[in-house]
Amino acid sequence: xxxxxxxxxxxxxxxxxxxxxxxxxxxxxxxxxxxxxxxxxxxxxxxxxxxxxxxxxxxxxxxxxxxxxxxxxxxxxxxxxxxxxxxxxxxxxxxxxxxxxxxxxxxxxxxxxxxxxxxxxxxxxxxxxxxxxxxxxxxxxxxxxxxxxxxxxxxxxxxxxxxxxxxxxxxxxxxxxxxxxxxxxxxxxxxxxxxxxxxxxxxxxxxxxxxxxxxxxxxxxxxxxxxxxxxxxxxxxxxxxxxxxxxxxxxxxxxxxxxxxxxxxxxxxxxxxxxxxxxxxxxxxxxxxxxxxxxxxxxxxxxxxxxxxxxxxxxxxxxxxxxxx
Amino acid sequence: xxxxxxxxxxxxxxxxxxxxxxxxxxxxxxxxxxxxxxxxxxxxxxxxxxxxxxxxxxxxxxxxxxxxxxxxxxxxxxxxxxxxxxxxxxxxxxxxxxxxxxxxxxxxxxxxxxxxxxxxxxxxxxxxxxxxxxxxxxxxxxxxxxxxxxxxxxxxxxxxxxxxxxxxxxxxxxxxxxxxxxxxxxxxxxxxxxxxxxxxxxxxxxxxxxxxxxxxxxxxxxxxxxxxxxxxxxxxxxxxxxxxxxxxxxxxxxxxxxxxxxxxxxxxxxxxxxxxxxxxxxxxxxxxxxxxxxxxxxxxxxxxxxxxxxxxxxxxxxxxxxxxxxxxxxxxxxxxxxxxxxxxxxxxxxxxxxxxxxxxxxxxxxxxxxxxxxxxxxxxxxxxxxxxxxx
Numbered sequence: 261x262x263x264x265x266x267x268x269x270x271x272x273x274x275x276x277x278x279x280x281x282x283x284x285x286x287x288x289x290x291x292x293x294x295x296x297x298x299x300x301x302x303x304x305x306x307x308x309x310x311x312x313x314x315x316x317x318x319x320x321x322x323x324x325x326x327x328x329x330x331x332x333x334x335x336x337x338x339x340x341x342x343x344x345x346x347x348x349x350x351x352x353x354x355x356x357x358x359x360x361x362x363x364x365x366x367x368x369x370x371x372x373x374x375x376x377x378x379x380x381x382x383x384x385x386x387x388x389x390x391x392x393x394x395x396x397x398x399x400x401x402x403x404x405x406x407x408x409x410x411x412x413x414x415x416x417x418x419x420x421x422x423x424x425x426x427x428x429x430x431x432x433x434x435x436x437x438x439x440x441x442x443x444x445x446x447x448x449x450x451x452x453x454x455x456x457x458x459x460x461x462x463x464x465x466x467x468x469x470x471x472x473x474x475x476x477x478x479x480x481x482x483x484x485x486x487x488x489x490x491x492x493x494x495x496x497x498x499x500x501x502x503x504x505x506x507x508x509x510x511x512x513x514x515x516x517x518x519x520x521x522x523x524x525x526x527x528x529x530x531x532x533x534x535x536x537x538x539x540x541x542x543x544x545x546x547x548x549x550x551x552x553x554x555x556x557x558x559x560x561x562x563x564x565x566x567x568x569x570x571x572x573x574x575x576x577x578x579x580x581x582x583x584x585x
Numbered sequence: 586x587x588x589x590x591x592x593x594x595x596x597x598x599x600x601x602x603x604x605x606x607x608x609x610x611x612x613x614x615x616x617x618x619x620x621x622x623x624x625x626x627x628x629x630x631x632x633x634x635x636x637x638x639x640x641x642x643x644x645x646x647x648x649x650x651x652x653x654x655x656x657x658x659x660x661x662x663x664x665x666x667x668x669x670x671x672x673x674x675x676x677x678x679x680x681x682x683x684x685x686x687x688x689x690x691x692x693x694x695x696x697x698x699x700x701x702x703x704x705x706x707x708x709x710x711x712x713x714x715x716x717x718x719x720x721x722x723x724x725x726x727x728x729x730x731x732x733x734x735x736x737x738x739x740x741x742x743x744x745x746x747x748x749x750x751x752x753x754x755x756x757x758x759x760x761x762x763x764x765x766x767x768x769x770x771x772x773x774x775x776x777x778x779x780x781x782x783x784x785x786x787x788x789x790x791x792x793x794x795x796x797x798x799x800x801x802x803x804x805x806x807x808x809x810x811x812x813x814x815x816x817x818x819x820x821x822x823x824x825x826x827x828x829x830x831x832x833x834x835x836x837x838x839x840x841x842x843x844x845x846x847x848x849x850x851x852x853x854x855x856x857x858x859x860x861x862x863x864x865x866x867x868x869x870x871x872x873x874x875x876x877x878x879x880x881x882x883x884x885x886x887x888x889x890x891x892x893x894x895x896x897x898x899x900x901x902x903x904x905x906x907x908x909x910x911x912x913x914x915x916x917x918x919x920x921x922x923x924x925x926x927x928x929x930x931x932x933x934x935x936x937x938x939x940x941x942x943x944x945x946x947x948x949x950x951x952x953x954x955x956x957x958x959x960x961x962x963x964x965x966x967x968x969x970x971x972x973x974x975x976x
Contacts, residue, residue, distance in 0.1 A: 261587065261588060261589065261590055261591070261594070261654050261887065261890075261891065262586060262587055262891045262894075262895075263586055263588070263884070263887050263888040263891045264586070264888070264891045264892055264895055265586065266586065269586065325586060467970045467972065470972060471971075471972060471973060478973070478975075479972075479973045481966075481970075481972035481973050482972070482973040482974060482975045483975060484959075484962075484963070484975060486972075487962065487963065487966035487970075487972050487975070488959070488962040488963075488966070490966060490970055490972060491908075491961075491962035491963075491965035491966050491969075491970070492962070494905070494965055494969055494970060495905050495908060495909060495965070498885060498905060499878075499881040499882075499884075499885060499909065500881070501888075502881060502884035502885040502887070502888045503877075503880060503881040503884040503885075505586060505884070505888070506588065506880075506883075506884035506887065506888075507884075509586050509587060509588040510588060513587070513588060513589065515588060515589075520876075520880070521880060523877070524876065524877035524880040524881065527873070527874065527877040528877055528878070528881045573866075573870065576869075576870040576873040576874060576877075577866070577869070577870065577873070579873035579876055579877060580869040580870060580872060580873040580876075583844070583845075583848050583872065583873065583876055584848060584852070584863065584869075
C-alpha cells in the first residue's frame, strides 16, 4: 500500500509538464485564433495517443495510472484535450482488429473528435475538439462507438472554450461498435485527471494572487473571507487528486470496487474543477473577469469538460444504483 | 503506487478478524454513565488479553506496536465486526498514553501506562475553558507553586467523561502574567483530589455528555508535571496531529456504515409526495454524492498514511480530513431528516427515542468540537497554503 508517487511516476509528470510548457503555453489561448491546430506529430512523438494501450496493440504498454498523471498535467496547463478522444479511438480501433487505422491514430496522422449526443435528435451530435478530425468517438459506460467523418457534413459552432472547437453533425452508421466498459473506464480516469489537475492549478493561482494583492493595507490572503474559500479549494483539489489516484490504481490492478471508484472520482473531480474555477474568478475580483487574465480560460475549460462523457447527474445515478445493488 | 496490502498486513487482517469473531462484545453499550464506563473497562481488558491494547504504542511500553496500515486494518475490522470503540477510554489510549510515552518521566510511565492498557484508568481532557475553546491559548486556569505542590484554581469546560474519569490531562497557566502559548504547563490531575467539582452540562440533545470542572485550591504534586514547566503547549499539541489522522479512521468507517443505513432507510420510507424515497432521484443523488465523498475521504487517508510511512511530517492533513468528514456527515444527517418528514420531529430528549434525530443534532458537535471547522480552515490556510496571517 503506497499512494505516493514513485521516482518513475514523478519523471512522467515532469516530462509532461516540460513538454506542455514548451509546445502548449497557456498564453496561446489569449490570441485571436486561440485554437490548437491538430498537430498530432509532436503529441504522437510523446506517445500520448497510446500511453495505456498494451504493446501487443501497438501502444506504450504503460498503465492507466501513468496515463492519468499525464492527463493531470494537460488539465493543469490547459493542454490539448483532444488527446483523450484520439487515444480512446486508437484503443477501440485496435481492439476491433483495424490495425491500420489504430496505427494512423497512434502516429497522429488521423485524429478523433469526441461525439456528445444531442438530446432529442436521433443521430445528432456535438463534436468536441478537432476541426481536422478524421473520426468521431462516442464513449458510453458500457460501449464505445467509432465513426468515420469522411463525407459527414459538420456545422462549425463558435465554442465557449476556443481551444476545443465545436461542430454539429449527423452521424450515420458507425464503423466500429465495441460493447465493452473498458474504454469508458479509461476515458473517465483521463477526464477526472484533467479536472483534478485544473482544480489544483486554479487553487494555486488564486493562493498566489491572495499573497500579493493588497486591499485596505493588507494582502487579501490575510482576510478570512478569502482564506476560508482558499482552504475549501485546497480540500477539493486534494480530495480529487487522492480519489483519482486510488481509482486509477484500482483499475490498473483489477481491484474489487474499481467501477465505483471511477464514478466517484468523476463526481469529485467534476465539482472540484467547476467550483474551484468559480471561486478563482470571484477571489481575483475585477481582473478575474477580464480577457487578459487566465481565470476565465480555466472556467470555460471546466464547463466544457463537465459535459464530456455524460452529465454528473448520470454519474451519481450510477453510483446510487451500485449502492442499492 | 500500489494499493495492495502486503502479505504481513493481510496476515494481520486475518488474525484480527479471527480474534474479533471469537472475542468481540456484541451486547449494546449501556447508557447510564457508570455502567457504560464498566462496559468500556471490560472491553479494554479483553483487548489487552488479546494483545490489541494500545495499537500505536511501542511494544516496549506494552502496546501492540502496530504499523500505521495495520492500525487502519484494525479499525476496518472493528467496523466490520460491529465491535465497540474505545469510548470513555479513548483519551487515555489515544492521547494521554502517547503523550506520556513521548514526554513523561520514567516514574510516570511506569505507573500510568500499564493501568491505561489494562482499562483500569479512564482519562479526560482538561484543555478547553468557557472562554478558550477553539482559541485554546486563551486559557486562564492557573497553578501557583506552593512547596512541592501546584495549587490550581479555575474552571474547565467541555470535559467529556469528566464524571467517570480517574485522571485528567490538565493544561494550566503556571507563569503569572504570561499570555497565549507561553507559560503553560501540562500536569496529571487525579480526579479524586479534594477541591474538584464536576458539574454536567446538558446538551441540546438532552443528554449529559460533557462537564464543567471547577478547581478550588486543588493541590497537585509537582511530580505530576509532564514535559517541564512552561512546556505545556508543545506537550499538548505534539501528540494531537498524528492521533487526529488515526482517530478519523473510525469516524470514516462510521460514515460509510451510516450511508448504507440511510440507503436502507430511503428504500423503506415514503416522502410526503407518496413516492418511496429510494425512488426519488434527487434524494438518491445526494446519497450517491455522500458515498463519493466517503470514498474520497478514504483515499485521502490512505495517501496521508503513505506519506507518514515515507517519513513525511504531518501538516494540515488532519484538518482537511476533519473538515471533510464532518461536512459530509452533516449533509447526510440533514438528508435523513428530509427523508423522515414528520417522524424526524418525534424526539424525547434521549438518543434512544430517535437515533436519526439525535445524530442530526450530533453533527454540530462534530463540526464544532476539537477545533471548529472555521479553525480547521485557518490551519489549512496557515500550514498548507502559507497565506499571510490575520492574527
